[in-house]
Amino acid sequence: MTDNPAAIKSIEGRALPYQGNDVDTDRIIPARFLRSVTFEGLGEEVFIDERVDENGVKKEHPFNDPAYQGASILMVNRNFGCGSSREHAPQAIMRFGLQAIVGESFGEIFAGNCISIGIPVFTARETVLQELQNLAQREPKTVFKLDVEARSISFNGKSIALEMNSSVRTALLGGTWNTLDELLQNMAQIESVYDRLPYIKGF
Amino acid sequence: MGKNLFNKVWDLHKVAALSETQDQLFIGLHLVHEVTSPQAFQELRERGIKVKYPDRAIATVDHIVPTKDQFIRPYQDTLAEEMLQAVEKNTTEFGIPFFGLHSDSRGIVHIIGPENGFTQPGMTIACGDSHTSTHGAFGAIAFGVGTSQVRDLLATQTLAVDRLKVRKIEVSGARGPGVHAKDIILRIIAELGVMGGIGFAYEFAGPAIAALSMEERMTICNMSIEGGARAGYVNPDQMTFDYLKGRPFAPAGDAYAAAVAFWKSIASDEDAQYDDVYRLDITGMGPMVTWGITPGQGVEVSGNLPRIADLDESEAEITRKAYEHMGFTEGQKIEGAKIDVAFIGSCTNGRISDFRAAAAVVKGRKVAAHVRALAVPGSRKVKEQAEREGLDVVFTEAGFEWREAGCSMCLAMNPDKLVGRQMSASSSNRNFIGRQGTPKGRTLLMSPAMVAAAAVEGAVSDVRKLL
Numbered sequence: 001m002t003d004n005p006a007a008i009k010s011i012e013g014r015a016l017p018y019q020g021n022d023v024d025t026d027r028i029i030p031a032r033f034l035r036s037v038t039f040e041g042l043g044e045e046v047f048i049d050e051r052v053d054e055n056g057v058k059k060e061h062p063f064n065d066p067a068y069q070g071a072s073i074l075m076v077n078r079n080f081g082c083g084s085s086r087e088h089a090p091q092a093i094m095r096f097g098l099q100a101i102v103g104e105s106f107g108e109i110f111a112g113n114c115i116s117i118g119i120p121v122f123t124a125r126e127t128v129l130q131e132l133q134n135l136a137q138r139e140p141k142t143v144f145k146l147d148v149e150a151r152s153i154s155f156n157g158k159s160i161a162l163e164m165n166s167s168v169r170t171a172l173l174g175g176t177w178n179t180l181d182e183l184l185q186n187m188a189q190i191e192s193v194y195d196r197l198p199y200i201k202g203f
Numbered sequence: 204m205g206k207n208l209f210n211k212v213w214d215l216h217k218v219a220a221l222s223e224t225q226d227q228l229f230i231g232l233h234l235v236h237e238v239t240s241p242q243a244f245q246e247l248r249e250r251g252i253k254v255k256y257p258d259r260a261i262a263t264v265d266h267i268v269p270t271k272d273q274f275i276r277p278y279q280d281t282l283a284e285e286m287l288q289a290v291e292k293n294t295t296e297f298g299i300p301f302f303g304l305h306s307d308s309r310g311i312v313h314i315i316g317p318e319n320g321f322t323q324p325g326m327t328i329a330c331g332d333s334h335t336s337t338h339g340a341f342g343a344i345a346f347g348v349g350t351s352q353v354r355d356l357l358a359t360q361t362l363a364v365d366r367l368k369v370r371k372i373e374v375s376g377a378r379g380p381g382v383h384a385k386d387i388i389l390r391i392i393a394e395l396g397v398m399g400g401i402g403f404a405y406e407f408a409g410p411a412i413a414a415l416s417m418e419e420r421m422t423i424c425n426m427s428i429e430g431g432a433r434a435g436y437v438n439p440d441q442m443t444f445d446y447l448k449g450r451p452f453a454p455a456g457d458a459y460a461a462a463v464a465f466w467k468s469i470a471s472d473e474d475a476q477y478d479d480v481y482r483l484d485i486t487g488m489g490p491m492v493t494w495g496i497t498p499g500q501g502v503e504v505s506g507n508l509p510r511i512a513d514l515d516e517s518e519a520e521i522t523r524k525a526y527e528h529m530g531f532t533e534g535q536k537i538e539g540a541k542i543d544v545a546f547i548g549s550c551t552n553g554r555i556s557d558f559r560a561a562a563a564v565v566k567g568r569k570v571a572a573h574v575r576a577l578a579v580p581g582s583r584k585v586k587e588q589a590e591r592e593g594l595d596v597v598f599t600e601a602g603f604e605w606r607e608a609g610c611s612m613c614l615a616m617n618p619d620k621l622v623g624r625q626m627s628a629s630s631s632n633r634n635f636i637g638r639q640g641t642p643k644g645r646t647l648l649m650s651p652a653m654v655a656a657a658a659v660e661g662a663v664s665d666v667r668k669l670l
């Protein structure tokens with residue numbers, strides 16, 4: 001069997017540690033940037049109100065820090081991406097250049113949105129995240145490798161187990177994270193559900 | 204062992220199992236609005252795919268419409284104008300029923316679904332908006348999705364989703380005067396935390412929930428997502444059936460009786476199983492106010508703000524950040540905190556009963572001189588009803604601005620915004636940093652009656668003293 005070209009098996013690169021619990025999607029991308037019919041340009045606006053002051057001057061912020069420019073892996077804490085369902089949030093993160101996220105936990109809609117645009121989302125315990133974030137801060141040049149198959153992160157010859165929902169893992173490895181094609185295959189079953197629903201056909 | 208509503212509805216709508224944990228779920232009603240849909244329509248267009256069941260969707264505009272000079276087109280905000288034109292074009296091209304700017308059924312998507320009778324028990328409902336949980340008040344399984352899933356819905360009327368676990372939240376006790384549905388849900392979120400509901404749907408049950416009106420149940424379910432639960436619902440009962448009777452898109456005549464029989468059948472069985480049960484007694488509870496930057500950072504209006512040293516280390520970080528942003532002092536009272544703006548509206552509290560409750564407080568009083576106060580109906584029907592009852596006069600005589608329907612100051616996508624570090628008493632659902640339009644703006648969430656009290660006193664006040 002040949003591999004689906006959309007399969008995502010691993011992500012390798014430097015990390016960007018962003019600390020804080022309950023980071024909502026309004027912080028990740030403020031609503032005024034949703035006034036657009038495309039997702040273009042969102043990479044520049046990610047966390048913009050934290051990165052730039054009222055006068056447009058850049059502040060100290062992990063997303064501004066030259067040490068993390070070009071990083072591929074975002075490392076976050078608890079309940080990251082809670083709040084609004086805006087897919088603009090993972091779009092902004094992806095368009096900034098980040099390709100995967102590791103965190104303690106995630107807002108559910110945010111995590112689903114990440115997967116549907118091909119951003120693997122891994123979770124780990126608080127202490128693991130702290131260790132990873134500390135290392136990325138101390139040694140920003142460290143290269144990490146996230147392995148979807150093994151559900152692990154490896155760096156400096158060491159490997160730590162991570163968690164990932166098994167249906168997400170299957171979708172990433174099989175290249176079916178873009179769900180549309182899979183859903184389209186079951187048209188006959190879709191039609192039979194439509195026909196059996198009492199509020200559509202029954203009364 | 205019996206089944207709960209969530210699992211009954213899920214099984215009825217399950218199309219296929221996609222993987223170990225994921226099902227393909229049919230969505231009976233897809234709600235569309237201008238913010239999260241344009242990229243989805245564009246992808247369909249590029250791939251030459253039609254909308255599978257345009258009759259199982261409805262669309263409207265709510266987030267970007269100004270609440271003043273609403274009908275003067277083109278809008279000065281060219282980005283907003285472009286979004287409005289996009290949803291007009293997309294719904295025409297793909298054949299989706301559209302409640303556009305001039306429709307008298309237009310309003311916030313989570314208000315017009317129920318008030319027109321689209322939202323019904325036993326349905327699955329999805330929308331590119333996290334407050335879709337609102338519709339669970341009718342005993343529907345309703346949840347928010349992102350734009351890629353909006354695309355999936357348009358193309359197939361289905362989603363790839365994991366089944367949620369179900370936590371029953373049993374609320375008992377009698378509500379005291381001045382205590383509203385908003386206070387109950389803020390209390391639940393304060394107790395269970397903003398991530399307590401991750402992986403769960405919340406079934407709100409118990410005598411205190413059964414006693415709530417449909418509009419109050421919507422307020423509760425609306426904020427399930429603020430507690431981390433993607434969906435929240437109340438089992439349908441006689442109150443639900445009565446509410447739906449006679450609504451334009453609800454079943455009528457013989458169909459109504461058949462519908463009621465179905466609606467009864469999907470309610471949770473007496474002996475239904477749950478993954479978790481949580482009990483809350485609201486006896487003696489006072490009105491709630493949030494003081495921080497998450498909806499879980501709430502206290503009773505007579506209470507004091509927490510001391511960081513008393514908190515669990517895992518709570519300390521977000522609490523510190525909240526103090527830094529809000530400018531409050533540890534241990535201080537929230538009552539008396541000065542406000543600059545009062546906002547009554549949103550899908551949480553922009554319905555007729557909300558304006559009645561607020562007007563009862565405002566009547567014969569004046570908004571404090573330094574406060575800007577806005578009353579923004581959640582839909583054009585709410586606005587008309589309020590005007591029939593003369594509530595608009597009550598508000599304007601007190602010094603409120605009485606606006607056209609829309610999301611308004613709930614979020615910063617239209618001209619209604621905070622300025623600088625303004626402090627807002629708001630009946631909306633999110634106090635996130637920057638939510639109301641300025642990075643330094645501050646939001647205190649509370650019930651519409653409490654917002655009214657804050658507006659006239661110029662500071663956070665206990666509404667019970669004004670009753």
Ligand code: SF4
Pocket residue numbers: 265266311312313332334549550551609610613614631632
């Ligand atoms: S009122 Fe607020 S929360 Fe509700 S749909 Fe509008 S913006 Fe979203």
